[in-house]
Amino acid sequence: MSGLNTSLSIGLQALEVxxxxxxxxxxxxxxxxTPGYTREIPQFSEVGQTLQGExxxxxxxxxxxxxxxxxxxxxxxxxxxxxxxxxxDTASSNLQQVQNYFASSSGQDISSELTAFSSSxxxxxxxxxxxxxxxxxxxxxxxxxxxxxxxxxxxxSAQSEADGQVTQTVSQINSLSSQIAQLNGQLAQLTQKGxxxxxxxxxxxxxxxxxxxxxxxxxxxxxxxxxxxxxxGNGTPLVIGSQSFTLQTATGSNSLQKVLDSNxxxxxxxxxxxxxxxxxxxxxxxxxxxxxxxxxxxTQFATAFNTAQTQGFDSSGNAGQNFFTLPANSSDxxxxxxxxxxxxxxxxxxxxxxxxxxxNVANLTAALTGKLPSGxxxxxxxxxxxxxxxxxxxxxxxxxxxxxxxxQQLQNQQSSVSGVNVDEETTNLIxxxxxxxxxxxxxxTIQQLNTITLNLGGSETF
Amino acid sequence: MRINPNFVPNILTDIxxxxxxxxxxxxxxxxxxxxxxxxxxxYASASLVQNTIETGNVDQYTQNISSxxxxxxxxxxxxSTVVSSLTQAVSLGTEGANGTNSAANRAAIAxxxxxLLATVVAQANTSIGGSYLFGGTSATTPYTADxxxxxxxxxxxxxxxxxxxxxxxxSVQVNxxxxxxxxxxxxxxxxxxxxLVAALNTGNSSDIATATASITSAIGYIGQQRVIYxxxxxxxxxxxxxxxxxxxxxxxxxxxxxxVDEATAAVNLSQAETINNAALAAAxxxxxxSLLNYLSPPS
Numbered sequence: 001m002s003g004l005n006t007s008l009s010i011g012l013q014a015l016e017v018x019x020x021x022x023x024x025x026x027x028x029x030x031x032x033x034t035p036g037y038t039r040e041i042p043q044f045s046e047v048g049q050t051l052q053g054e055x056x057x058x059x060x061x062x063x064x065x066x067x068x069x070x071x072x073x074x075x076x077x078x079x080x081x082x083x084x085x086x087x088x089d090t091a092s093s094n095l096q097q098v099q100n101y102f103a104s105s106s107g108q109d110i111s112s113e114l115t116a117f118s119s120s121x122x123x124x125x126x127x128x129x130x131x132x133x134x135x136x137x138x139x140x141x142x143x144x145x146x147x148x149x150x151x152x153x154x155x156x157s158a159q160s161e162a163d164g165q166v167t168q169t170v171s172q173i174n175s176l177s178s179q180i181a182q183l184n185g186q187l188a189q190l191t192q193k194g195x196x197x198x199x200x201x202x203x204x205x206x207x208x209x210x211x212x213x214x215x216x217x218x219x220x221x222x223x224x225x226x227x228x229x230x231x232x233g234n235g236t237p238l239v240i241g242s243q244s245f246t247l248q249t250a251t252g253s254n255s256l257q258k259v260l261d262s263n264x265x266x267x268x269x270x271x272x273x274x275x276x277x278x279x280x281x282x283x284x285x286x287x288x289x290x291x292x293x294x295x296x297x298x299t300q301f302a303t304a305f306n307t308a309q310t311q312g313f314d315s316s317g318n319a320g321q322n323f324f325t326l327p328a329n330s331s332d333x334x335x336x337x338x339x340x341x342x343x344x345x346x347x348x349x350x351x352x353x354x355x356x357x358x359x360n361v362a363n364l365t366a367a368l369t370g371k372l373p374s375g376x377x378x379x380x381x382x383x384x385x386x387x388x389x390x391x392x393x394x395x396x397x398x399x400x401x402x403x404x405x406x407x408q409q410l411q412n413q414q415s416s417v418s419g420v421n422v423d424e425e426t427t428n429l430i431x432x433x434x435x436x437x438x439x440x441x442x443x444x445t446i447q448q449l450n451t452i453t454l455n456l457g458g459s460e461t462f
Numbered sequence: 463m464r465i466n467p468n469f470v471p472n473i474l475t476d477i478x479x480x481x482x483x484x485x486x487x488x489x490x491x492x493x494x495x496x497x498x499x500x501x502x503x504x505y506a507s508a509s510l511v512q513n514t515i516e517t518g519n520v521d522q523y524t525q526n527i528s529s530x531x532x533x534x535x536x537x538x539x540x541x542s543t544v545v546s547s548l549t550q551a552v553s554l555g556t557e558g559a560n561g562t563n564s565a566a567n568r569a570a571i572a573x574x575x576x577x578l579l580a581t582v583v584a585q586a587n588t589s590i591g592g593s594y595l596f597g598g599t600s601a602t603t604p605y606t607a608d609x610x611x612x613x614x615x616x617x618x619x620x621x622x623x624x625x626x627x628x629x630x631x632x633s634v635q636v637n638x639x640x641x642x643x644x645x646x647x648x649x650x651x652x653x654x655x656x657x658l659v660a661a662l663n664t665g666n667s668s669d670i671a672t673a674t675a676s677i678t679s680a681i682g683y684i685g686q687q688r689v690i691y692x693x694x695x696x697x698x699x700x701x702x703x704x705x706x707x708x709x710x711x712x713x714x715x716x717x718x719x720x721x722v723d724e725a726t727a728a729v730n731l732s733q734a735e736t737i738n739n740a741a742l743a744a745a746x747x748x749x750x751x752s753l754l755n756y757l758s759p760p761s
Contacts, residue, residue, distance in 0.1 A: 103498065105499075112514065127591065128624070130591065354601070356624070359625075386508045386511055389504075390502075390503070393499075413466075415467065419466060420468075
């Protein structure tokens with residue numbers, strides 16, 4: 001039977017529900033700037049109607065749950081883009097560093113030193129007996145060798161930096177995997193109890209997104225409700241439900257770190273995306289490509305120049321000796337090239353053994369201007385390398401910008417779904433405040449009515 | 463549709479982007495360069511390598527030309543001195559061939575011719591910057607006195623010729639060895655002067671006439687040799703003109719590759735500045751807006 005008590009309990013329910021809604025609004029406002037926070041909206045529902053005699057009476061309101069508003073598909077896209085962005089970012093920052101060694105503005109790059117070397121040979125052609133001209137050929141040859149050395153060591157240091165990133169990133173991945181596994185466990189327990197694990201899910205999503213920045217990942221929902229399975233792009237498991245799998249690093253035969261899965265299998269070449277993928281690509285593909293071209297150039301140029309040098313005679317009439325010394329291992333050619341001659345008189349300018357002859361200078365110059373076995377001139381081969389370094393750096397940074405814009409779009413979309421709008425929450429606060437006042441008024445009114453009812457029978461007033 | 467409530471990151475990105483454009487524009491205006499690192503324009507950076515080397519070479523070729531010119535001019539003036547000595551020797555020879563001369567007169571003429579011979583040898587031994595103009599490619603004094611030689615002098619140089627590079631594929635001959643100019647088997651200038659001295663000393667008129675005739679033909683021969691120097695000189699002059707044009711075109715190519723058009727750069731700068739200002743002004747206007755500003759404070 002409907003009565004004042006029913007109204008009183010409806011009023012009380014309304015007070016409680018409104019309090020819950022106020023809590024949700026204040027929590028949303030409090031977390032407006034918390035990264036990864038997903039706004040929660042209170043889910044109200046009407047309590048079942050009851051048929052009382054001829055009348056249908058409403059049973060008030062109940063707060064079913066506070067529901068986090070999230071779009072899983074968007075999250076997934078954001079994770080994928082984050083992986084690509086981190087990969088491009090790592091490559092781009094590494095290549096920025098590499099390309100500085102190829103910038104002609106430094107004045108000590110290979111191009112500037114080739115220019116000086118070529119000029120010094122032209123000068124020697126005019127004044128073959130002048131010891132200053134000879135010294136200048138020797139010095140600019142040394143500078144050229146030094147430019148090869150420093151470019152090679154620049155490439156090597158960029159490579160070892162990328163190698164350091166691999167080790168570092170792997171340990172970050174492991175730490176994130178274990179945290180995600182732990183949260184998966186907690187979330188599974190909450191889900192079993194039928195509770196909303198919004199806060200934990202936010203935390204986990206945040207960590208998964210961080211993880212996707214470290215390496216490309218694939219996520220599947222476990223059928224048994226134990227959370228998610230996260231693997232690297234090629235299927236190496238990182239997290240299965242509440243269990244995490246650690247990646248390891250070990251020094252490979254090339255003295256660079258290889259990445260091993262939890263069973264000790266080498267998975268280095270299969271890792272793509274994220275900081276780890278970017279670092280591995282730069283370390284194992286991009287930089288070695290540049291280094292090997294530089295080595296080829298150093299070897300072919302030095303060999304051609306040495307051959308030209310041995311065709312002539314030095315200023316004492318002795319047969320010319322090798323100008324450059326190349327290291328025994330051709331993969332160290334650019335890093336180890338040095339000038340073999342110690343005295344300017346050893347430069348084989350003469351073609352007939354007489355001191356004043358410049359006949360062999362043309363051969364020396366031809367080593368610079370003629371085609372090397374690669375089919376290009378020394379300058380051409382170097383220009384080609386500069387082009388490749390420049391376009392690799394420029395591609396990486398263009399890609400980074402493009403992915404960045406894409407990612408921003410997605411984040412905008414995600415934020416429009418899940419982000420807290422303070423104006424909206426303020427409006428809600430006002431709404432709930434009014435509702436709370438109204439509910440309190442119900443209770444106040446019922447109380448007054450109760451008093452009147454109780455006073456009906458007696459003279460005493462309560 | 464719900465609007466993204468959190469537009470602060472977007473505004474920040476926009477401001478940052480406008481600052482990047484501003485930085486780039488400012489850098490281009492202040493350096494005058496569009497390309498400073500290879501990724502700015504990989505193709506231009508690669509072409510710049512070739513351009514730098516060519517520019518360096520052209521500079522050096524230009525320097526080579528001035529040193530070649532001075533060598534060629536020294537050689538030519540030495541030869542001109544030789545020719546005037548030889549002309550003098552011819553007139554002395556003609557005078558000496560006159561039968562009315564006494565032995566003492568002829569001896570005096572012989573001494574004069576001997577002096578001319580010394581002048582010619584001195585010219586043949588001209589050196590510039592430590593290298594001998596007429597010694598081939600040898601570094602030793604070309605002609606030294608040698609009593610055992612029929613001409614009284616030995617040639618110590620060699621027969622080699624040096625060509626100096628004055629262009630990527632252009633080189634010019636800068637010397638003629640003494641063995642070709644002064645002591646060749648067919649036209650031995652020094653030999654002819656020596657025989658004139660000997661003939662004057664012995665007093666044989668027909669020998670004097672023969673020696674004088676061979677000196678006359680030597681004058682013609684040296685004239686032919688001077689043509690070689692003249693050719694080199696005109697070749698070098700033409701090359702110099704070419705190199706001057708090449709310098710200009712290389713510099714303009716370099717400017718096309720990495721330089722920035724000043725007007726465009728200035729416009730870009732002012733555009734970037736406007737955009738940056740607009741982004742900042744918009745942010746300042748939009749960011750403080752909130753419903754809370756308009757609600758009356760709770761009493």
